[in-house]
Amino acid sequence: MKRYLLSAAVLATMLPAHAQSPSPAAAPAADAPLIERAKIFGNPSKTGGRLSPDGKWLSWMAPRDGVLNVWVAPAADPSKARALTEEKTRPIRTAIWSPDSKQLLYIQDKGGDENFLLYGVDVVSGKQTSLTPFEKTRVRPIAYSNKVKDRVLIGLNNRDARWHDVYSLEPATGKLTLLLQNDGYAGFIADEQLNLRVAEKARADGGTTYFRLKDGKPDGEPLADVGLEDAQTTAPLTFTADGKTLYWTDSRGRDTSALVAQEVATGKTTLVAQDARADISSALYDPKTGAAQAYSVDYLKQDYVALTPALKADLDFLKKHIKGQFTVGSRTESDDQWLVSADSVTAPPATWLYERNTKRLTQLYVSRPELEGAALAQMYPHEIKSRDGLTLVSYLTLPKSANADAAGKPGKPAPMVLLVHGGPWGRDGYGYNGYHQWLANRGYAVLSVNFRGSTGFGKRFISAGDLQWGRKMQDDLVDAVDWAVQRGVTTADKVAIMGGSYGGYATLAGLAFTPTTFACGVDIVGPSNLFTLLKTIPPYWEAGKQQFYKRMGDPTTEEGQALLKERSPLNFAANIQRPLLIGQGANDPRVNIAESDQIVEAMAAKHIPVTYVVFPDEGHGFARPVNNIAFNAVAENFLAKCLNGRAEPIGKALKTSTAQVKHGAEFAPGLQDALE
Template sequence: MKFVTRLTLLISFTMLLGATLDVSAEQIPLKAWIHDPVIDSVNVSPDAKHLIGLTLTDVNSAPQVTIWDASNLAADPVFWSPKDVKPLLVQWVNDETFLVYGRQKYDYRYAGRNTKWFRDKIYFVTFSAKKQKITKSREILASKEKVGVQIENLLPLKKDKVLIQVTNLEFASDLYEVDLRENTEKRVYRGSPRNSAITNAWGEVVLKTNIETGEPGTRIDFSYKHPETGEWEVHHSLMAKGGKGLQPVAFDPDGVQVYVVDNTTSDKSVIRKYDLISRKLSEPVFADEGVEATGVLVGGRVDNFGKILGYVMTGAKTTRVFTDEREKALHDLIYSALPKDQVHRISSMSTDGSLIVVRSSGPTEPGAYYLFKNRQEVLPLGREFPYLEPKKLSRMEYVEYKARDGLVIPGYLTKPSAGKPPYPAVVMPHGGPWARDFYGWDLWAQFLANRGYAVLQPQYRGSEGWGTKLWRAGDNEWGQKMQDDKDDGAQWLVEQGIAAKDRIAIYGYSYGGYAAMAAVVRPNSPYQCAIAGAGLSELRTFEKITFDSRFGREFQSATIDGLSPLDHVEDASIPIYIFHGDRDQRVPVDQSRKFYKALEKAGKTVEYNEIPDLWHSLPWWPTHHINVLGNLEEYLAERCGPGGL
């Protein structure tokens, strides 16, 4: 695979992209950005005899499940595909069985109306090493009425069983234990819209969440099974108002201690231990004054199963701190052998540790796979996007600037690798708004930088992952102080000499689409144009969505107030390009339709593109990417402001 198989994939893919693809040019052709990964989801069987993954041999077809002989990677692989389903993930369950997780379009009728949606499916497939062929496949939980299905736990210590989570038509989550040998499906937990279950590494339901109202306020109660009596007891809560509380993230193998993220005592969250018998909370076991402590690393392989390996902290970069010396030594070995300024994650490891599959990614690397043999030899298995050459892509920098009221706003800056400043620039706020951007691969930022634009991704007030102060500063400031942060970012680009004052645009998706809509109607816009993807044009709609949930009424609905762009179309002062998918159920497509029609009626400069079969979140299909990126490139270059940006 290092040479022959990988080369075969790349040769065939060159033909599919077309002979005119000029890979020597600095501007990478659009075709190289929009396809599915050429190789993806690679992992090794427990017995180290086979590799499995998803490969792409035709840009107009779905990826194929591909199985290689690990002892002879140059040999012809075995292919398999589920019917009418696009596979998104493949994973060995035991030495001869793997699962395939896929998605297909699906329309259903709910609450009296037809809904355009999609549904996920999971298949279990048996592979005969002796015959080198697929001998059996079946879709699991096929008879259950559901809107979603996902893998809860592969139960690596139980070779013939897996735990699957099913979201039913009432949007409640049930858990099923599937026995591959007996071909049975047993429900082990029945959820409801108000409660759900959380399992430990062994797949045991050890924690239940329940939404409650009344004193001391709406909250999520966390109940645990007492280690000695087996009785379920409420131990702590996450309050809806203010979002303060303890949130469990891992369970100690002793069954008594729970690791929780605590945001109640400082701006940045810390990790503590909570004792289920004494009900006492420890001093922080992991904290850093400048970053958020966000998670606990728990072993999932046979050699470290259930063991606490370290902690995760998130600031400008996401960092893993290992407390387990054996795991630290393994990761140090991997990092010493692979490219710098990338994140390397173990995708899988054989039971004996002789084969390790590692996925690597970074700001200039969308994804690459490597095989470590006996921890001495490293074989490159392939890159997900072979024509996105890292040397032609751009560095991502962490930056900070001050908003007009003095609040420090973090951000990420990606400048073109060619040309000189001042550049044309794009301010690109993330979705959410209770979310954040991360240091690493970003398709849109890299695409725009490759087209000559400097891209600023502001972590405006309301963003999560930067501390409580920045997060809660966005409450009820939609289109107001939250919007000031983006505009002040545009001004910072000019002051730093990075961007020209009359060559800045704003582009966002989801909440970012809302921000682009708001930018159009606010006075003194610093932008030449706006591009709004799947944006929310009237806040009262989002308030209704979150109001449907008891918890959401106090947790987020109460924080949504400010500017509704739809109410101010007469004030629109810059052109806008709007796009939205007709299968979007997160932000209804009607939000963009209404804003477009109102702007058009008011005589404003507006364009609208409704994309068939596009849903809200990734992964998207190539047809979606080429529509979004192609129109984005053309609009910025030709119609953003007078004569293009």
């Protein structure tokens, strides 16, 4: 499906800003010095670094007047950086280079509505251009080539909101040329000459059919028919530069998806790499030939495996000289320079310039230099067994007060926050995590669990979550809590549940379906009614609708309606016994604000305490720094009362945000005073 309720991990991309000086509340045990919220969640000093294809420029996102904007500098002298954009309110979170290295391209929406439009800014003149000047339109990138310099392929859904027509765009002039009117394709793959070669179409059974394209139309028999079981673990990735080979991530005939090369002319496939533990869905490709040079495996931790001697030498060098995990980001066309992101967990991530010819590493920036030297906590990967024998890859972070040994076994229990990822078709991973660090610093153990349905661990693990929202998926979370209690990480009466999107649903489900398991819950943009959730999904998710139905419950059948009703926390709101905090963006196109409104209304009608904070200028998560800081200020004071942890006072955090407390200010410590 490749379309998640929580995209690109909402919790990880929330961008807050200012906070008050710390003043810890009473805590049950000594811990590390309190770290200000702003230092963990505030605007990074720099992020999203990229090399221009010709190697002459560096770009990144950095604050300008408190808002993330696009910056550029000569690669030979990063000190000569200058801002290219002037966003005043909403952060720009990513930008890519045009193929000719003359412009930076970025997307932006309005108030979190996810109608992303494409903009370009000239590197030399600073001139900004709206490249898709439409309303109620969501641009989708389709193809970018190292060979064709003057144009890219994009999709626009301004004709029919459900489908993205394919256009050729010339960034230099803004000229748009329609290449294909799309009346039912979910996506496309183009070759290096920007010829559309493969089209993806959803099947009624939740699977996918892939067609060869010729002149914009299916050519011959389908290239591949993929059933529901393989639909999220099998897909074409990219063509080699000569167009003769197509790489796939492919789980057909196996459990975890492998990297497979297919000869286009004959259809013959060759296994390039596989791993029995985890899916292989990403690789490093030669910028000149497009041939796979290395692949990435992410089970407990992420690691690169080389496929060529040259890349092995580079990767071995980086593994030796970079502390912790690393990822290779952008590479120049000549492949003589790479940008490499380093993550040691207990230090803020850093970005390095790697010059391949001389094996030289130069640190360009640290994303959050204010955290250098701070008492950040270690993260420990664990394999937890579910009650029916599945292996749940999970990540535990412990507060300093837990007195953990070198292996991460705690000397004494601490209150714990179960932090649930979104999607649910996504995953948690190992690395620096702002939410883990924040909560651990406040005195909590933090546990993130890849419950069944999570991606990255094979098709059987995903399929084990089919029709299991609120049931076996929820059981996995409870099993992980039991594991933590048995291991001495925490005690059964001091566990909170928290998450965004699907994680918000899991929070509501935890409080409604197992009302005494959790001490309290924090729900961020979580759906409360699965029937209304499916009824209000964005029109551009049309292609994935049948897969939603097959994996969640089909609202067009009586059986499906009954299942969705049974799994909707809204219908069991009267069972909730423990404190609940809800955060919601008013413009959320994925989880409509009605999802939060209706459960708050149901709980209020039964006089069940609930605190409800709405942000009128946000969508699926809180992108604006002041808004995210405001919600986190409320959340940590809420958790401090519930779990007896520490909290930085709310102070003026709400005053500088757009937060509207719609209900229950009296149930969250310090909230009423902060509003006055």
